[in-house]
Amino acid sequence: MSLQISDQAPDFKLYSSDLTEVSLSAFKGKKVIIHFFPMAFTGVCTEQLCAMRDNFSFYDGINAQVLGISVDSPFSLAKFKEVQGYQFPLLSDFNKDVSEAYSAFYPEFAFGLKGVSKRAAFVVDEEGKIAYAEVLENAGELPDFKAIDDVLKA
Secondary structure, three states, rough: OOOOOEEEEEOEEEEEEEOOOOHHHOOOOOEEEEOOOOOOOOHHHHHHHHHHHHOHHHHHHHHEEEEEEEEEOHOOOOHHHHOOOOOOOOOOOOOOHEEEEEEEOEEEEEHHEEEOOOOOEEEEEEEEEEEEEEOOOOOOOOOOHHHHHHHHHH
16 A cells, blocks of 8 residues: 555665665654665666755755665665765665565566566655655656655745
């Protein structure tokens, strides 16, 4: 079942690209923007995360935490982060538990690949509740960045 506005966001602990464990609950008291993306180093995924990178001063200025999540390994994510200069953590959902908990999961993706994160965006408020939820069925589309920013400004 899809997460709805005001639902409690599922907590998680995932390893980041720098091999540290990151939990959602560690950011209680901050707004958190979670971007799920199918695969590192692909065109639309790079565009999605670069939009967050290029607008990072806005998020940092309102004390909001950006997180990127995919099923890539932490090692692939480390190289992706380095190459693109992302200022925010990239988290490995290699076991696919978090993608499934957020209903952001393709059991079967392109090229016969199984178990890939859908492109999705969530805003979690300071109390850990979902303030914005967008899960895209078409991996070629981007989240609505203006809608995300509007929720963050509210």
